[in-house]
Amino acid sequence: MKLNRGVALVGAGMTKFGRHADLSSRELFVEALNKTSASVDRNFDRKMIQALFLGNFTSDLFEHQGHTAPLMADWAGLCPAPATRVEGACASGGLAFRMGVLAIASGLYDVVGVGGYEKMTGLPTPAATDALACASDTSYEGIPGATFPGLYAMMAVAHMRKYGTKWDMLAKISLKNHRNGSINPLAQFNKSIEDIAKGKGFTDVMQFLNDPKSNPVVAWPLRLFDCSPISDGAAAAILVAEEKAKEFTDTPVYITGTGQGSASMGLHDREEFTTLPSAMEASRQAYKMAGVSPKEIQIAEVHDCFTIAELIATEDLGFFQRGEGGKAAAEGRTAREGDRPINTSGGLKCKGHPVGASGVGQIVEHFEQLRGTAGGRQIPDVELSLTHNVGGSGATAVVHIFSTKKP
């Protein structure tokens, strides 16, 4: 599996993720595209965008609006360029990015816009949870009552039983992601859990997280701070043919690997709950294309819709041995100061999770990290990174590998 043409990332930007009660989804997308256009160093005009691929999970249910790609294209002034919506639940953004990569590799386009958005806070939380449940097998999971916190809770229980993983290890993931997000101005929450605890009168943060009123159980063993929030937001990126990249910047980011896998929608059809077969497949493809091993990846943004999801991701991606992900997190190895920083942006947990935008938001973080513009979150000398974006409970997974070096 080899692309017929190399692809480079020359621009990326996003809105702040969070509650945007006074902005429509079209305004959010336009803001993200404006920031993305401004992020290209030179010679760029949005009129150069020859095609748009848009990730969006279910505006149908959140906003009673489908057919969202040309709607966004029109508001952003991109018509008559083709605009295509791609949907893979929470992996929609990553899939849209991948379609952009394929479209350039096909030879049809030299400059492609990629984006994602979701506006979720317009619905009351139970209705939003119900809309999100449409990313599971509705007939066999949603209707019988299993929503996503419940599905991921089952994975957590399985991991605990099989590997002796403790809830304290999950809590460390949440603490770490909040510490990262607290210094990301575009994150939904700009406070560490330590600071939140202090504000509530707790001097010991673990005491705060163990307090059932401060951190109630959502679906045992997952508690409130194990779950990503409901968010509004948009993110975008500009992809160009590799040979054109230097027209736009001296520091393009090359896409050296792309992989995508699928698996059964329903957990009941899986042999094992402690791994996502789709993510194994997607990363296998991406590593092979990039010609790199997990060991070489310096930083990764992984899909932490729940803390257990980040833990499993770090094992599926080969960063840690099976069953060792919790220990690694607890030891601080995935913190910014650790040997394998994960979710420097704050992750879905703290940065926010506007579903269709999340996969592109991960790439925004790495565009900055690989170009050395990530401010206080900057990891020194990042040259090789990976993003991991999951749909639902893992029926879809998409992985990309980024490099500062032309392959």
Next chain:
Amino acid sequence: MKLNRGVALVGAGMTKFGRHADLSSRELFVEALNKTSASVDRNFDRKMIQALFLGNFTSDLFEHQGHTAPLMADWAGLCPAPATRVEGACASGGLAFRMGVLAIASGLYDVVGVGGYEKMTGLPTPAATDALACASDTSYEGIPGATFPGLYAMMAVAHMRKYGTKWDMLAKISLKNHRNGSINPLAQFNKSIEDIAKGKGFTDVMQFLNDPKSNPVVAWPLRLFDCSPISDGAAAAILVAEEKAKEFTDTPVYITGTGQGSASMGLHDREEFTTLPSAMEASRQAYKMAGVSPKEIQIAEVHDCFTIAELIATEDLGFFQRGEGGKAAAEGRTAREGDRPINTSGGLKCKGHPVGASGVGQIVEHFEQLRGTAGGRQIPDVELSLTHNVGGSGATAVVHIFSTKKP
């Protein structure tokens, strides 16, 4: 705009379109894929499918189910191959096909499955009409009360006013499409309007169509028989790299042109109602890539969600001069015996319009026509054909050109 690699169609199949109260959408998709696999002449096994692109408009609203691509892939036994849903309202199927073409041209895959489905009859008609309205600009069209019959009725009025088009001309399109569909065993309706009229005691079919009880006005000037039905159904196709095509068949169908355009969602943002700018753009691209002119196209499947849509399509595609589409239809030029047969399958009007499947269903018809297996509907010696698939009121349009000859 040129693809890095040629692409050929070696298999295509569909379920009967219509009401399938006793089949779930996954069963419909599996049936379509089974028939498609069986349509490949030799050496094919579905395990060869390296990626699936699925067109599906809004299962979210019709079935409270999103994330449908891996769900279908799983039921069809395609996992862990990547499965991606593409949504462009009623153009979803055509877009999925186009993504398949790009994916092969990218070099990443040699064998790709493409499909589309919609299960719409589970909802009462007003709820289905409301779900469909999400393909328009909900905030400015749907909520104020404009559903699709109303939007296309405005186009019909504009065309009548500007060019003197008469409703009788629209009726001829419906009559023709029912004559074609009446001999298509997979069409939703297997009766000509002449036979329906006879069954109701009318000897003159135009008297039947003018009778307000037999053919009530839905949105003036469009009547019941000007509107495509609500349908369930699925369709699929197998695309392969051009150089591999002869492994699977002696008679591949080559995709020589692909084009896609977008335009404003809301009619209120268009300068003109008598043409779809997205279709003009899509066909311009496709003709250019194929290196052919409209004159050379022998047959076309065009997006006749309403009779006026077919009329406008035949003008947008350059088959007839502006304002001449109605006259051409009335003169029988678009009938099977005419000089430019349109919608030999029966079109959306008579074959049925399960939204996400419709664009792929058009391609099933041409796979048969170009290989001489279209039975009673066969047009002699077809070597070059075109499909035209529209989303909503034209915010999206996608056009493909097919040839029996290797480009």
